[in-house]
Each structure stands twice: as C-alpha cells, then as structure tokens.
Amino acid sequence: MSVRWLFQPSALHWAWRTAALRSTLGRQRGVLRWTHSGGHSYRAVIFDMGGVLIPSPGTVAAEWEVQNHIPSGTILKALIRDGDSGPWMRFMRGEMTTEAFLEEFGRLCSEIAKTSVPVNSFFSLLTSEQVAKQFPVMTQAISQIRAGGLQTAVLTNNFYLSNGKSFLPLDRKQFDVVVESCLEGICKPDPRIYQLCLQRLGLQPSEAIFLDDLGQNLKAAASLGIHTIKVGQPEAAVKELEALVGLPLSGDIPNTRPVRKTMEIPVDALEKYLKGLLGTHGTGPMELLQFDHGQSNPTYYIRLADRQLVLRKKPPGTLLPSAHAIEREFKIMKALENAGVPVPTVLDLCEDSSIIGTPFYLMEYCPGVIYKDPSLPGLEPSQRQAIYAAMNQVLCRIHSVDLQATGLDSFGKQGDYILRQVQTWTKQYRAVETSSVPAMERLIQWLPLHIPKQQRTTVVHGDFRLDNLIFHPEKAEVLAVLDWELSTLGDPFADVAYSCLLHYLPSSFPILKGFRDMDVTQLGIPTMEEYFRMYCLQMGIPPIDNANFYMAFSFFRVAAILQGVYKRSLTGQASSAIAEQSGKFPEFMAELAWDFAIKEGFRVFKEMPASKPVVRTYHAWAGSRPQRTPAGVRSSSSVAAAAPSQETKGGLIISPEGLSPRVRKLYDRLLQFMKENVYPLEPELQRHQASADRWSPSPLIEDLKEKAKAEGLWNLFLPLETDPEKKYGAGLTNVEYAHLCEVMGMSLYAPEIFNCSAPDTGNMELLVRYGTEEQKARWLVPLLEGRIRSCFAMTEPKVASSDASNIEASIREEDGSYVINGHKWWITGILDPRCKLCVFMGKTDPQAPRHQQQSIILVPMDTPGINIIRPLSVYGLEDPPGGHGEVRFKDVRVPKENIVLGPGRGFEIAQGRLGPGRIHHCMRLIGYSERALSLMKTRVMSRTAFGKPLVEHGTILADIARSRVDIEQARLLVLKAAHLMDVAGNKAAALEIAMIKMVAPSMAYQVIDRAIQAFGAAGLSSDYPLAPFLAWARALRFADGPDEVHRLTVAKMELRNHSRLQEPAVPRVL
C-alpha cells in the first residue's frame, strides 16, 4: 500500500476530485456566490443563440452562397437592409409568417444579387438539424455554469417556423430563462428585451454576463450595465467567460486525456453494460477519457447520453491480495453515504472481470469547487475561515460515524493504530532505505516510546486534505470527500494532524504547495493549534495536548512514503518524472517531523508536576538504599534512599530518591539516556577526537543533541533563580540540578549533548542576567538551541590571571565603536567552528578603581583581527573540537552596544557569571569519581593476583572504602553549597562554594588515581575514561580558579568568623 497523493496524484485526485456529487448543485436565488477570481459576483450568464450557441445565419449564408454561386454577402446585406423595419427584423419580432418573410426576403436578395436567389433553400439549411446544432463547447459550459450555481438564460432574436413553432433548436432544460423575440414582439438591441430577461432571472444588470456575436446587441446590453462578451470563436468566448465566473467551463474534463493505448478498455462491452445498468438510450457515441497519470487504479471519465460518470478499476495483471482494493473504496463510500457523510455517489461495483477485464466501480461525475491552493487566494479572510471550519466539521462527521450501525466495525483492526502504523511505515522505510537519514533514525526510536496512551477508534480517511474536498460554490459547505483509498479504522487525530501538514510546507514546495511562509492568522486560516481545538470542540471532547506527537507521526509517515517513491525512481519504476527529484524530500519531511518531536518532548517535560513551596530544609531521608546502573553510578552508599520529596526549592535532597516526581522522572530518563545513547558511543567519539577530522564537531554529538532535546533533557542547568519564569530552561533548583549534573559528569561527552557544558552555560547565564533583548535574540537564543557555541576570554599569558585585576587586554572606545587589543590563552571552545561568540574581558579604564577597570564585551567570532595562534593541550589532550586556544586580538572593532551592562562592570559580571555555574564542575567531578570507582570495582572483582582476587587484597579494600567516603563527603558539600545557593543566594553560599572548589578536584583526582592504580597499566591507556578523567580533574584545579585562591577565601572567611567568637588568644591559666 502507498499513499498516492504525492506522486500518483492524478489517478485518484483528478478522478475523484472531479468525481460524482450525489446531487446536482442547487442554484438558489438570493445566495451570494463566492468569487474565486476577479472579485466580482455574477449570478447568471445570458446567451444569444445564433452565432453563440449555434452557427450564426451570416456564417451559414456565406457557405451556402459559395455552394450556390450566389454573390458573396447577398444574404447578409438583405438581413440588415432597412434596419428595424426591414423584413428580417419584422420576422424576428413575429410580425410576419414564414411564407411572407421568404417571399419578401427572396425579392430583396434577388435585387441585391441581381439574379434569382433561392432563399427557401437557404432557410431550410439554416433551420436544419444538421446545421442548427448546439456547439458542444457551449453545452459543456452551460452544464458547468449551472453546476457552479449560476443561472443560465437564452436571449435570442428568433422567428416562427412554418409549423407555427418558434425556432429554438436547443434543449430548453439547459436554461432557467428563455426569451424569444418572436414571442415577445421585441428584438435585441431593444433594451426592453434585456430588461425582460433580467426580470425573469430576478437579477440586476451587473449580476449578469451576456454573450452575443453582434456588436450592436452587446452595446445595448453594456449600456444597461450588463457585462458583455463578444463571441467570435465559441471556444475563446468560453475561456473568457471562465475567467469571469471563476469556474472551469471548457469542454475538457480537467486532467483527462485520450485513453492510453496500454490502458484501453473494451468500449462496446462497457457501453452495453452501462446502458443496461442505467437504462440509458442516448444518442451519439459514448465518450471515454482517462484521468492523467493513472497507474495505481486506472480511472476513466465517461459521458453517455446525459450521464457523466467516473469509472475506477483495478490495474490489469497479477496483484497482491491487499493492493488496489477498489472493493474497499466502494464499500466505505457506500456505507458513509448512508451515514450522511458527503461522499461521491457510487452507483455500481462490478466484480465480473469479463466486462472490461478487471473489476471496477462507477460513480457519478459532477464538478464542484476544489481549492487546490490551500491559502485560498482571492477569498476574504472570513471565507477562508469558513472553508477551514467546514473542512473541520466534515472530518468530525466522518469520525462520528457509528461503526456498528454502518457495518464498518470490521473495516480495519481496532486499537493500537498509531503503533501499528509506526511499525508498518518503519518496515516499509527500511525496505526502501537508500542512505541513513538521521532524523528518520531518531523518529524510529522516538515514536514508539511516545505513543499516545488513549486512542479512539473511528473511520479514518488517511489522506484528508483540502484538495480532496469538493465544496459548494456558493457557500462553505463540503459536498463530497474524495480519495478513500487509504481509509481504515484508526486514531482520528491522525487525520486531524494530516490536514495540517500544509501549514508547515513552504509555498514553493515542489510537490505540494503549503503556506508556511504566510501569515495564516491574517489570511483567516486557523493555525494548527486552532484547528485541533476547533475539532475537539466540535467533537465534544476535551482539547488534546499532544497534537505535536500526531504532527510528528504524520510527517514521519509522509517521509517514509517519499522514500519509497524515491527508491522506485532509482529502479526506474517511478510513477512520474517528479519522483526522480525526490531524493531530498524524505529528509525534509523527517526534519519537520523531528521538530514536532522536539516540541512534544519539551511539552511533556514542562507539564510534569510543578514545584510546590519549601517544606523543609536540611532533610535526610531514610529507607532502602538505591541500586544504580553499572555505568559508574552509585550502587551502594551511605546515602539513604528517600521517601519521595515534597518539592523542593530549599529542600536539601541528598539522594535522587528524594527528588520531586517531576525531577525524578527527568533523572531516570537521563540515566536511561546515558545508558542507551552516550556510553555505547564513547569509543566512536573518542576515535573522532583522535582523527584528522577532530576539529570538526562529530555528527554523532549533533544527533544526540537532537535526541536529548526531544527527551526534554536540554538546558537543565539554568537555575530557577536566574530564570524564574522558566523561559529558557527547565527551572530546576541548584540542588536538583546537582543530582542530574553528576550523572552528566560520568561521561566527558555528555554535558555538550544536553547543552549543559562550559563555557556555554556560564555565557548563557550571563546573557540571561545581563544581556539586552537584542543581545539575547542574537546570541542567547541560538546558544539555548544548541546551534552555536561560545567561549570566554579572560586569561592572559603575560599576567597571573588568577587575579583578574591583572588583566591587560584593552577595550578602547573609538569613533562610536570599541577597539579590542590583547593576547589571551586557555580559551576553551574557541577552536570549535560552531563558536560564534567570544565573551571578552578587558580593561576599558586602567585609571579607574581596581575593580572598575574591567569590562565585558560580546565579540562576534567573525570580526576581523581575531587570530588563533595554536591549540594548547592538557597532558597531551587537545580536547577537540573546542580545544583551549591561544589567541591574539588585534584592533578588533565591535559596536558599542556589544558591551555588557556598561563599561567598568566586568568584575561584577564575572562574579555573576560564575554564580551557580561555579559549582557545575564540582557536580560533574562527583560523577567522574563515581564512574571511576565503579570501573575500579568491576576490575578488581575480575582479576586475580598472588592467589586471590584483587578485591580480597586489603589495600584494595581500603582504597575502595577511602574512595566511597571521599565521594560521599564531597557530594554532601556540593549539595550543601547548592542548597545554600537555593535558599540564601550565591553570596551567602560563598564559603561553601569556595570549600567545594577546594575539595572536589583533589578528591576526584585521588579517587581516579586509586582506580587507575587498581587497573594496572590499562588504567593509563585510552581504553578507559580514567586517564582523561584524571587529566581534567587536575586541570580543574586551575580552570575553576587555582586551589590556593579558594583556600585563601575559605581561610579569610574562617578567620572573619573566628573574630566574631572572640576566643581569647592565650590559654587561661586557672
């Protein structure tokens, strides 16, 4: 099975889209017709007869004169001779009998021709059946005009025949009004006859269009205010009329062509069958056309006598049992028609292959309005709104059909529709896969994990879009829903989402025009969200919150289908040339699907239960101990497992079990993510870091970032205090984040995957706190989205940078800009090609007080004058692709508005920047340590030395114990610092921050060192993460500020506290 709408559109679309309507459209008076072009509302078309509907007397005469050797123009001259009082006009007004006319007219002609003219012969020809025959193009146009809801009239200058009847060789049923001059006694161009016609139509002149071949008749009509069309060639006139009324009128059935040789069907047998079926005894041959491109189920247009039909058949040859199930289409349309759903009227299912070679079914053909352009150009916003509302309404009708009452309860499987669909399309996609599409891979994993829990089962259309609907031309009412090939039983929201796909496709999209680039609200079209809401309201069900899931699913399905089309194009079985260009489309659709998956991920995350107020501080919970994952996470510890926390801001939660349900869920998901996605990829990521491509970001990381986003595991670092409205991040407290950050610390690759890595986190926090709206829009948003990276440039080779007041780089104001000069090094992340922003610290005023000399300025990395000299390495590790670079800034000029907060505020900002971010490294160091200890335990339990397992050697046991204690101590101090930051603020936590910075790197270094020792030489190799852990733990004793500086802080504060106690310095001697 495949969805046909993209590349086999015509067979289904154009057949069905123009296919039968159950009833002929009404032509109600007083109903304002919708204009689809030109902006005018016409309600009737008035036709002259001779020269418009049938050949004109002048044309007939010209041929007759040639054949009868009569001087050319004789008849014409006689027709106009004496104007109103001439014989022709009197004859037209019914003032003369035929005989009298012929006599007088004959005399006149002979006089003009100077020879005897046999006018009887001309008159016979003029009124013969063979000549006086309506032009087919006009018959078609009249039928379309009426079907389109307009009235039709014939306004003719005609005459009586010798049998006493007026000459009107037309089917009167085609017209709402017939005005004949010989009956009325008035002729065109007398205005009264036009007025009479309008009066009978019940219209104003401006509401009518008049077609005539004679200028004077048109002039008279125009002077009354009627729109006129001069008819030369009937085909051209119909085209002109078509443009005015905005309906397809030409005799061609849209998108049909003569039947292809290979698709021919036995016409005689079919005609016989149809005549038997319909009881039609029409004259003339049966007309048979084929709808374009029909490959799936060939579809034909049939005109037989006054009936217009559509025939749809199975293709010839051997077919898969489930394919081309036209019987199903017939069955559902029949059932739905009975249930009051507007569908084409199906007339007959013929399963007897002997008639035309395969089974087929028949529907009535009837045109209506099909809006091919979903932006509905030419309509008013209110009309667009009404059209979409009607579309929504009809969908509700389909979804409300009683399955049992209609006998459709066995039309498809019930339940698990989405899951089955995901599995089916995944299987089909795999079968036609040509290259790996990352978004598709992510979706294949993501969709089954997010299947909506509650699914209703209804009839689903499977291809429900605006251009599968035939609308009433005068009002927003759906007359028929077409294209039921993919219908089944399933989750109705799949249809709702599918109807919104075009909202997200650009108008230039080659295979299907969307309106992503338009302002839908201005157009009057409901947004996707509004469309869903409208649907729920109409159905009487509560609004759904997972519309994004259904959108992701719909785009995924389309992506899978397009992949199949592309594959077929490669093997030469493509349904059309357009398929060959379709290689890019699956990925395009998959990316769109993934965007929705990401939104859904965030939605799920944000809707987790919100924080409750503080219930207690300094809390320790009792309970059974947690068992953690093998990936180096706590497996047993002195940490007591907890009763689930009441929330949280301010709760000192010492184990993950104490986290609130919302954060606990997040924590568990993070653990799972690390286990499933991060640890297994470490060897590959490590290989990339050692490869020649190492200075380019690994595509694996980019993929994992997308995945993490979709899981809602993104920007978790931004603390609630900085982002109280949770505008930018997850709104965790520092304590909550500490537990999660520890988990991220277990892999060196993880922080970036969750957009929680330094120095971006600090820079983002700086922008949230101090950035202007422009700075946020330019830098913060892409950083939060993980599209760019950033660096922080403070340290300089020439000065001891642990004391920031030593910084020498200059930021000089010049001609309304700032010009930067300086030499920096150890600038983390600057080598990454994604690094687009440098947060630069330098001096704006070396003469100002010591802590007001510095400023921080935002420097776009593409500014001329930035010269990266080399990457630096830590114990030989270059840490690509970001690295740690040495860089010169030479006359780097940036706009003045790039300064953050203003000149002289650099120190203040640097302090703020390292607020909560100051202990993120410590949190991660606990993670390093846990993983190192876990690896150590595994190793010593699996190796034997000197007759017993390593784990039984006392020194090893002592090391394990030592490490556990060290980790627990450090973790408690991290949590305490985080807790104080939460409840008392960063300033109040200064001592704890300094203490943990002093403690954590050294603690981690020792725990890792013990693990390396227990590992043997392997511990130093790159086969395990221990060596880089050790290197980075060591480096952090500088990067996070040298130990000595933290010690100084602790000591100073300690001494300050001491002075408050006023302990005597000298022992008291009793």
Ligand SMILES: Cc1cc2nc3c(=O)[nH]c(=O)nc-3n(C[C@H](O)[C@H](O)[C@H](O)COP(=O)(O)OP(=O)(O)OC[C@H]3O[C@@H](n4cnc5c(N)ncnc54)[C@H](O)[C@@H]3O)c2cc1C
């Ligand atoms: C891996 C890594 C990444 C880095 N990333 C960045 C970055 O992105 N951006 C950036 O700007 N910088 C970065 N740095 C630099 C880091 O911030 C500095 O190394 C740190 O601030 C120390 O400055 P310094 O190297 O100039 O040492 P100095 O200031 O020269 O200090 C040298 C030593 O002097 C001693 N000392 C200093 N002060 C005292 C004191 N008060 N009492 C006693 N002894 C003292 C300490 O032993 C200290 O280690 C990074 C460093 C590393 C290793």
